[in-house]
Amino acid sequence: xxxxxxxxxxxxxxxxxxxxxxxxxxxxxxxxxxxxxxxxxxxxxxxxxxxxxxxxxxxxxxxxxxxxxxxxxxxxxxxxxxxxxxxxxxxxxxxxxxxxxxxxxxxxxxxxxxxxxxxxxxxxxxxxxxxxxxxxxxxxxxxxxxxxxxxxxxxxxxxxxxxxxxxxxxxxxxxxxxxxxxxxxxxxxxxxxxxxxxxxxxxxxxxxxxxxxxxxxxxxxxxxxxxxxxxxxxxxxxxxxxxxxxxxxxxxxxxxxxxxxxxxxxxxxxxxxxxxxxxxxxxxxxxxxxxxxxxxxxxxxxxxxxxxxxxxxxxxxxxxxxxxxxxxxxxxxxxxxxxxxxxxxxxxxxxxxxxxxxxxxxxxxxxxxxxxxxxxxxxxxxxxx
Amino acid sequence: xxxxxxxxxxxxxxxxxxxxxxxxxxxxxxxxxxxxxxxxxxxxxxxxxxxxxxxxxxxxxxxxxxxxxxxxxxxxxxxxxxxxxxxxxxxxxxxxxxxxxxxxxxxxxxxxxxxxxxxxxxxxxxxxxxxxxxxxxxxxxxxxxxxxxxxxxxxxxxxxxxxxxxxxxxxxxxxxxxxxxxxxxxxxxxxxxxxxxxxxxxxxxxxxxxxxxxxxxxxxxxxxxxxxxxxxxxxxxxxxxxxxxxxxxxxxxxxxxxxxxxxxxxxxxxxxxxxxxxxxxxxxxxxxxxxxxxxxxxxxxxxxxxxxxxxxxxxxxxxxxxxxxxxxxxxxxxxxxxxxxxxxxxxxxxxxxxxxxxxxxxxxxxxxxxxxxxxxxxxxxxxxx
Numbered sequence: 139x140x141x142x143x144x145x146x147x148x149x150x151x152x153x154x155x156x157x158x159x160x161x162x163x164x165x166x167x168x169x170x171x172x173x174x175x176x177x178x179x180x181x182x183x184x185x186x187x188x189x190x191x192x193x194x195x196x197x198x199x200x201x202x203x204x205x206x207x208x209x210x211x212x213x214x215x216x217x218x219x220x221x222x223x224x225x226x227x228x229x230x231x232x233x234x235x236x237x238x239x240x241x242x243x244x245x246x247x248x249x250x251x252x253x254x255x256x257x258x259x260x261x262x263x264x265x266x267x268x269x270x271x272x273x274x275x276x277x278x279x280x281x282x283x284x285x286x287x288x289x290x291x292x293x294x295x296x297x298x299x300x301x302x303x304x305x306x307x308x309x310x311x312x313x314x315x316x317x318x319x320x321x322x323x324x325x326x327x328x329x330x331x332x333x334x335x336x337x338x339x340x341x342x343x344x345x346x347x348x349x350x351x352x353x354x355x356x357x358x359x360x361x362x363x364x365x366x367x368x369x370x371x372x373x374x375x376x377x378x379x380x381x382x383x384x385x386x387x388x389x390x391x392x393x394x395x396x397x398x399x400x401x402x403x404x405x406x407x408x409x410x411x412x413x414x415x416x417x418x419x420x421x422x423x424x425x426x427x428x429x430x431x432x433x434x435x436x437x438x439x440x441x442x443x444x445x446x447x448x449x450x451x452x453x454x455x456x457x458x459x460x461x462x463x464x465x466x467x468x469x470x471x472x473x474x475x476x477x478x479x480x481x482x483x484x485x486x487x488x489x490x491x492x493x494x495x496x497x498x499x500x501x502x503x504x505x506x507x508x509x510x511x512x513x514x515x516x517x518x519x520x521x522x523x
Numbered sequence: 524x525x526x527x528x529x530x531x532x533x534x535x536x537x538x539x540x541x542x543x544x545x546x547x548x549x550x551x552x553x554x555x556x557x558x559x560x561x562x563x564x565x566x567x568x569x570x571x572x573x574x575x576x577x578x579x580x581x582x583x584x585x586x587x588x589x590x591x592x593x594x595x596x597x598x599x600x601x602x603x604x605x606x607x608x609x610x611x612x613x614x615x616x617x618x619x620x621x622x623x624x625x626x627x628x629x630x631x632x633x634x635x636x637x638x639x640x641x642x643x644x645x646x647x648x649x650x651x652x653x654x655x656x657x658x659x660x661x662x663x664x665x666x667x668x669x670x671x672x673x674x675x676x677x678x679x680x681x682x683x684x685x686x687x688x689x690x691x692x693x694x695x696x697x698x699x700x701x702x703x704x705x706x707x708x709x710x711x712x713x714x715x716x717x718x719x720x721x722x723x724x725x726x727x728x729x730x731x732x733x734x735x736x737x738x739x740x741x742x743x744x745x746x747x748x749x750x751x752x753x754x755x756x757x758x759x760x761x762x763x764x765x766x767x768x769x770x771x772x773x774x775x776x777x778x779x780x781x782x783x784x785x786x787x788x789x790x791x792x793x794x795x796x797x798x799x800x801x802x803x804x805x806x807x808x809x810x811x812x813x814x815x816x817x818x819x820x821x822x823x824x825x826x827x828x829x830x831x832x833x834x835x836x837x838x839x840x841x842x843x844x845x846x847x848x849x850x851x852x853x854x855x856x857x858x859x860x861x862x863x864x865x866x867x868x869x870x871x872x873x874x875x876x877x878x879x880x881x882x883x884x885x886x887x888x889x890x891x892x893x894x895x896x897x898x899x900x901x902x903x904x905x906x907x908x
Binding site: 156164166170175192202203253255261262265282289292378 | 538557584638670763
């Protein structure tokens with residue numbers, strides 16, 4: 139019971155935090171409310187209701203189901219739903235018509251067979267990874283509409299009129315959702331994706347900039363600064379989020395700084411390079427916390443070169459991130475990358491002369507890897523914007 | 524055009540592969556077809572149809588929307604849908620009743636206000652990560668049903684009867700879906716999760732067992748064996764998949780070897796440790812492909828200890844994986860772990876005596892890290908089963 143009470147008292151704080159983290163969430167909630175209220179007007183005004191009757195229900199249903207956070211997701215769902223309804227509707231009529239041909243008795247058997255065949259096939263198609271990513275919702279609606287139309291047709295003689303009403307209300311619902319979603323404080327998945335890519339690179343940069351200080355700190359109280367070093371952790375598992383954003387972004391029309399056929403796939407490449415880099419950073423982070431530490435003197439010997447290397451890499455990454463953010467071509471000869479390459483070379487020669495001891499090598503080599511990865515990232519970024 | 528032709532000719536092969544990869548997919552498709560055909564019987568038989576009329580549509584709709592690949596997902600969606608429909612339905616009646624009190628004129632305004640308020644609130648609640656994970660679908664259905672009931676009530680005087688029919692058809696649809704899903708070749712998310720955890724550990728083990736051979740290979744033709752070393756890559760991004768499986772598994776009743784309240788959360792812990800380990804392995808893998816390689820002599824010096832370490836770590840992981848698979852307590856003093864600890868110690872002392880050169884250290888230290896992580900994984904696994 140005490141546990142429950144603390145939960146209840148914490149609740150308002152959580153709500154506030156959720157809203158503050160991303161104020162667009164509040165706006166989104168209000169938008170959903172608005173869109174639903176708009177379509178429910180169909181019920182309140184006689185002249186509107188007369189035309190559609192109880193089919194007006196489908197408009198409400200469509201808005202609730204289709205309305206998503208970002209424009210891309212809403213457009214994707216809306217188009218999926220619209221297209222699938224239309225195609226499956228036509229196919230359903232066809233099946234209904236075919237089933238009436240051999241006579242009353244066989245109709246249920248034929249209808250059942252068609253429904254079974256289509257549901258089985260489409261369910262299987264849903265397993266194709268590509269279909270799953272972009273058209274999953276459309277396929278569900280396809281099965282749904284086909285079954286409703288072809289099976290209802292068995293009872294209802296006015297299927298055509300019913301279907302017509304249903305399609306028009308679904309269209310109205312879909313357009314209302316899209317209208318509210320696009321024209322009132324739109325949330326573009328493309329923007330989110332763009333920011334995600336830049337933020338992730340920046341997080342790595344932050345880690346690298348602070349890594350040198352942290353690792354070569356003389357004192358033992360290294361707990362202080364750690365929180366700021368953990369920012370990169372979220373990069374490790376960013377893949378799924380990125381993928382869904384790319385899928386949404388591909389549905390979006392031209393907006394803001396993004397052309398119609400913006401190379402969204404490039405973001406996946408950048409993302410995978412960034413994660414590649416993050417895995418290295420994760421390994422570095424392991425050495426921050428490891429019990430086995432080289433002595434201060436040994437560390438002192440390579441301190442300068444290491445700090446320079448990690449700091450310059452971080453700066454180079456920051457520059458890349460800001461270039462990505464503003465969508466400008468990053469300078470082909472970034473001074474920070476040149477500097478960090480220098481530092482890496484001097485570090486390597488230091489090691490060759492036999493100054494090396496124990497653990498530090500690990501981190502040097504890893505930092506060198508990071509530096510070389512940087513070059514990859516750079517060359518990749520160049521291909522964009 | 525040529526591209527399209529190759530795509531078409533490749534298509535049958537793709538279908539075959541999809542089915543062979545997981546034959547349960549074909550069974551699932553057939554199950555969906557069966558369930559839909561079952562509920563559409565409502566339309567074909569007069570005695571069944573008379574009771575429900577066109578509400579029979581909701582049974583079809585429920586089956587199509589609720590039927591998912593695993594039992595857990597279907598149960599989760601079904602319960603979400605059932606509960607949300609019931610709660611929102613009651614609340615919708617309340618709202619409808621309240622709105623009729625002040626008189627005809629205010630009814631639409633009040634109804635609109637209620638709908639707006641509820642839709643906004645519930646949309647916001649959907650952003651809570653916990654709600655999103657388990658009850659997202661239920662919340663959508665909650666908005667949907669509330670709007671339909673309260674708004675339809677404005678036009679339809681027999682809301683109560685309509686709602687009653689709708690709830691019973693939804694229940695029938697839900698139960699049909701559940702019945703087919705559970706009693707015909709069920710797919711348990713819990714089993715999948717269990718196998719995923721064991722497979723992931725095994726993939727890492729495979730890498731470690733082969734890593735030694737690969738790294739210390741004398742010849743230059745190291746392309747041959749590489750494919751088998753890349754298996755671990757899928758572990759890196761397994762988080763999302765794991766999380767959704769845990770969510771599904773938590774809906775599942777007792778089955779097979781799993782008790783009712785099986786500690787599903789533990790799988791997430793094992794999973795995160797496995798990924799932690801996989802990041803280290805990824806760093807090791809970088810050294811397999813790196814251009815900078817220590818000379819054969821330097822590598823030769825540490826060869827024995829390194830190979831033993833990585834091989835024994837791999838064996839220990841394999842043992843853990845099989846213990847997890849059979850759900851037996853892993854032996855608290857695993858001989859392989861003891862051996863790999865020994866190897867790590869001898870390696871460390873080798874390095875202290877100054878045999879070290881350049882790059883090899885990196886990998887040694889990383890392997891040592893892996894070994895220590897192994898212990899973590901072990902202690903964690905002990906807490907389960």
